[in-house]
């Protein structure tokens with residue numbers, strides 16, 4: 001497949017296969033942070049692509065190919081976050097633990113108001129591996145991602161273990177179970193894609209593991225959430241996507257082009273008329 005490149009300032013979009021783009025266009029040891037959210041091998045329909053390999057083995061072999069490339073492109077102090085399905089992640093975990101340092105196995109938990117499983121425990125989380133090349137030299141901006149420490153500080157508990165007893169701190173670095181609501185139709189950030197990741201999730205990852213002007217790469221960009229958030233936070237962003245339909249979302253969302261091959265690029269035209277209010281939005285907020 002021919003590779004197309006689009007650019008606006010510090011943001012680059014590639015329409016093409018991630019393996020080919022990374023091999024041909026991304027210099028080795030040039031990337032500070034990679035967020036890899038590939039197809040999960042669970043049969044989702046990504047425009048003209050069905051996310052199903054002939055076997056788990058074939059899927060994991062494909063993952064190993066792009067993981068090798070990601071490792072090659074990461075700087076020596078770089079970080080990579082990798083997502084997959086609950087079934088797929090063990091293969092990736094076993095492969096990566098021999099090549100990188102897995103610092104955290106994160107659970108992204110969300111609620112589901114949609115169809116619920118009745119005959120087994122339905123899945124309400126997606127796993128994320130947080131890995132670095134050098135466990136003594138990597139970026140982790142803990143101060144930028146602090147959350148409220150509900151237990152101690154809210155109840156004004158005193159920590160008597162300290163030599164001089166003092167109030168528990170009011171903020172803390174999040175643990176490895178993260179609650180962020182999934183992107184829903186009524187949310188302003190919604191795009192037409194089956195597995196769009198929320199900006200809130202990407203914001204925590206990008207703030208924690210990169211600095212201003214760093215280069216952030218997303219090889220499976222989908223709706224280009226990673227690039228949009230990276231750009232808003234003053235990072236350089238590179239996004240790759242195989243499907244034309246989703247590349248067009250990226251071109252519009254990242255303000256690279258307003259039209260593509262004669263077609264005006266528009267945000268999803270939602271059928272509901274009413275504007276979302278702040279009290280409705282708060283229903284989606286982290287509790």
Ligand SMILES: C[S@@+](CC[C@H](N)C(=O)[O-])C[C@H]1O[C@@H](n2cnc3c(N)ncnc32)[C@H](O)[C@@H]1O
Nearest residue numbers: 017018037046196197220221222223225241242
């Ligand atoms: C799980 S989705 C990513 C969603 C994205 N994180 C977001 O927030 O919208 C995976 C994406 O990878 C794309 N894809 C599949 N195979 C690819 C390949 N070989 N190269 C580049 N992109 C690919 C799919 O079209 C799909 O949009």
